[in-house]
Amino acid sequence: MNKTEAIERLENLKERACQLAGERRGSSDFNKWRRDTEVAIERIFGEKTRHSKDFMEIRYSLGIFTTATPNSAFDNAYKNGVRYAITVLESLIDEIKEYWKEDLESLTQELSAIGKVELLIRRFHKVARQLRSRYGSRSTIEIEDEYDVQDLFHSLLRIYFDDVRPEEYTPSYAGSASRVDFLIKQEKIIIELKKTRQGLSAKEVGEQLIIDSQRYQAHPDCNTLVCFVYDPEGRVANPKGLENDLTREVNGVPVIVFITPEQ
Template sequence: MTTINEDRLQVISALQVQIQSFPQGQSADFSRWVDTTSRMLERLFSDQSIAQKFVLLTRAGILQAQLYLENLITDINAGLFDDAKPLNEIDEAHFHLIISRVLHNFDKHIYEMYQKPVHGNGTLKLESLADISLGNEYDVQRLLYSLLRPIFPEARVEVPTDGGYKGYRFDIFIDSYETVIEVKCSRPNMTERKLTEEIGSDAFHYPKKHIYFFIYDKARIITNVDAFCKNYNRTHDSKQIKTIIIQPVKMI
């Protein structure tokens, strides 16, 4: 089964052959051919403006008609007539931009939702919000997932996978983009070395194309955030690995 653009290319190629049969200069046969071809182009592209432009340009002669058909082929091959994606579909580049922004600005959500003074006419009380605390990575995962799921409803949590001799669970998994988000939350008794070992193991065993390590460094065990991120932002075995670290100024 051919695609619509393949059909368009075949028709235009046939038109290029047909136009060679006309003598140079205007003729009654050429005028009829232009009329027929314009109607064909309108049906083929579902766009009256393409047919109208063809008629206007070819009034100058066969050379202009040939040039217009060549330009149509160039535009088709360049993807200018590809079907538009649904407005609610997010391409891969914008997907990763959104993920990156949500992760890098995670602390801003915490401030706006739980720490910023509340409006006097609201029913939420700052004292009640202060009772909410991110104690471990499960809490961080829950909050992060609540931010991502309205944007990517297909996102799932705690997704099991077969890692060979040892099974793994993806903290947050978005299958259609082959993306895993692994959440870490540091503890006072956790060392930076232990954290790097966990990340190294996950990066090696996780089979997905894109892996994000989101580290909520509540205990501030990472001594050099820039160096840590640089070390774990890499491409390894066709995996794109990115690391985002949030060190909260005010603990919640």
């Protein structure tokens, strides 16, 4: 079970416990929740671990009582036990969040094709920055213009996709043909790259992307258009706002805009 699945499972059990805290003791829902939680903790952390022991030792009833003990005392013991179980689950969730590493293979297997493209886009700047530091100050790729962005991003796309076609021609639009930066053939995703520069305002970037979205949707393999704007100098003042404004559906084709790195 990967990190995300473990957190979601425990969060679900915690939510069920919160509901049980307001119900009567001894219900069938409580018995099922208790067993489900025991099994989940064993699956996540392993059998006979401290995590299982901590949960198994929780008591939901009085240890000592007499015939004169009021029902309210039993009710309070039940509620206190459920509340303590919620605290234990919260601690287990925090432990996973803080100490577990992401299972990258499992994560990427679960991602859609668009999700994989987004992951590469979001990490592009870190990769570009890391390439600057090479052993013995050896030469490397410097991201100075859009061609450099294309070269590096093309290599990254090969991690997940086998059929990546650069500079694919589109059918004629408004009397002239044009080329898209990348076509991921099987997934029918077209990717257009841009790099901000001096003299290219956010408004102009937006206008170019609007024109591109209208032009590229004519391509027969365009089920989704992804626009990647690389802005290492932070020239776009409100990147999230521009992303939200330009991410839309144009004539039935989803257009998704990413501006990175996030400032």
